[in-house]
Amino acid sequence: MSEITRQKLLAWMEEKKVDAFFVSKLVNVRYVSGYTSDDAYLLLTRAGGRYFLTDPRYTEQVSIECPDYQIVEWRKCGSVGAAIGMLARQDKLQKIAFEEDDMVYQFYSEIRDAVDSELIPVEGVIEEMRSHKTAQEIEYLTASCQIAADAYEKIIQDIHVGITEKELAAKLSLHMVELGSDTMPYGNILISGARTSLLHGIPSAKAIEYGDFVLMDYGCQYKGYLSDMTRTLVVGKATDRQKEVYRLEQEMVKRMEEKMRPGATSKEVYEAGADVIRDTEYFQYHYTGVGHGIGMFVHEMPFLGPTHKYVLSDDTVMTCEPGIYIPGWGGVRIEDTLLIGPEKTVNLTPARKELIEL
Numbered sequence: 001m002s003e004i005t006r007q008k009l010l011a012w013m014e015e016k017k018v019d020a021f022f023v024s025k026l027v028n029v030r031y032v033s034g035y036t037s038d039d040a041y042l043l044l045t046r047a048g049g050r051y052f053l054t055d056p057r058y059t060e061q062v063s064i065e066c067p068d069y070q071i072v073e074w075r076k077c078g079s080v081g082a083a084i085g086m087l088a089r090q091d092k093l094q095k096i097a098f099e100e101d102d103m104v105y106q107f108y109s110e111i112r113d114a115v116d117s118e119l120i121p122v123e124g125v126i127e128e129m130r131s132h133k134t135a136q137e138i139e140y141l142t143a144s145c146q147i148a149a150d151a152y153e154k155i156i157q158d159i160h161v162g163i164t165e166k167e168l169a170a171k172l173s174l175h176m177v178e179l180g181s182d183t184m185p186y187g188n189i190l191i192s193g194a195r196t197s198l199l200h201g202i203p204s205a206k207a208i209e210y211g212d213f214v215l216m217d218y219g220c221q222y223k224g225y226l227s228d229m230t231r232t233l234v235v236g237k238a239t240d241r242q243k244e245v246y247r248l249e250q251e252m253v254k255r256m257e258e259k260m261r262p263g264a265t266s267k268e269v270y271e272a273g274a275d276v277i278r279d280t281e282y283f284q285y286h287y288t289g290v291g292h293g294i295g296m297f298v299h300e301m302p303f304l305g306p307t308h309k310y311v312l313s314d315d316t317v318m319t320c321e322p323g324i325y326i327p328g329w330g331g332v333r334i335e336d337t338l339l340i341g342p343e344k345t346v347n348l349t350p351a352r353k354e355l356i357e358l
């Protein structure tokens, strides 16, 4: 995918008449170059220059993973900014685009003081490219989602009264690594009881109690590509209210997923779910951010919600995750990752969704 992206970036530079693109977001560096570690910046020029700025800890890895790039040890210049200044003078770069949403003031000042070039702030250029998935990316995302779904069946066996949220979260990570994920599954949400109304609560020392909801929102990384899924289950027998909230949640997910086709807008998909609970007491307890693209980063374009303006394309992988969160009582979220393909939408999260009472 990196060569396609580089071509797209060259075309973008051509169209915008900029001489170079400075990539500073690590996830974008990985996307464009295939590099998998740290301290990395790319300077790509319209004339075909490919500079990889890093420090001596990583030069061997760059030479292996990115053989097409010329390595620039920025420390030899004193700073990343000074290294860009050196390259800008050498290649006579007059206009350099940079990722404005990834630039702290100090870093920006350092570059500005080191170059005579015009610095052009841009946002979302590589992110937009990342929202369109290639066949290989879809393959990796499918595998990533499969690992997470398989881990669900395993973690269910571990849940019992007395075990803590933190212990379960650690077991869940281990299951995913054993099932083939990269060694760094990212931060998992695993919460229980009344804490399940915390949309992004983190695992605590709370022990699982009889009657608790257990909400697990998690995923793993497979060859750099992330999965994201949520399931909520009940430990013991569900109460009537737990059953009611769960049934409404299931219906919201179903209606939204039916809408997720190329051409649908973010708002339409959101409304399809919201309509299910609009006239119930639960409408006040829903959250409007109900889905997001996913790839090398967990929350990326496009997003689903009433105020977003995205139109779903036919090569997108994204989540569907409405939820009902009642403060002090608990919450239910079910989240799948879907491939919005040209022929059909494929659910990449093959984990059961009926209410499980353990």
Ligand SMILES: [Mn+2]
Pocket (backbone or CB within 6 Å): 228, 229, 292, 319, 321, 335
């Ligand atoms: Mn999500």
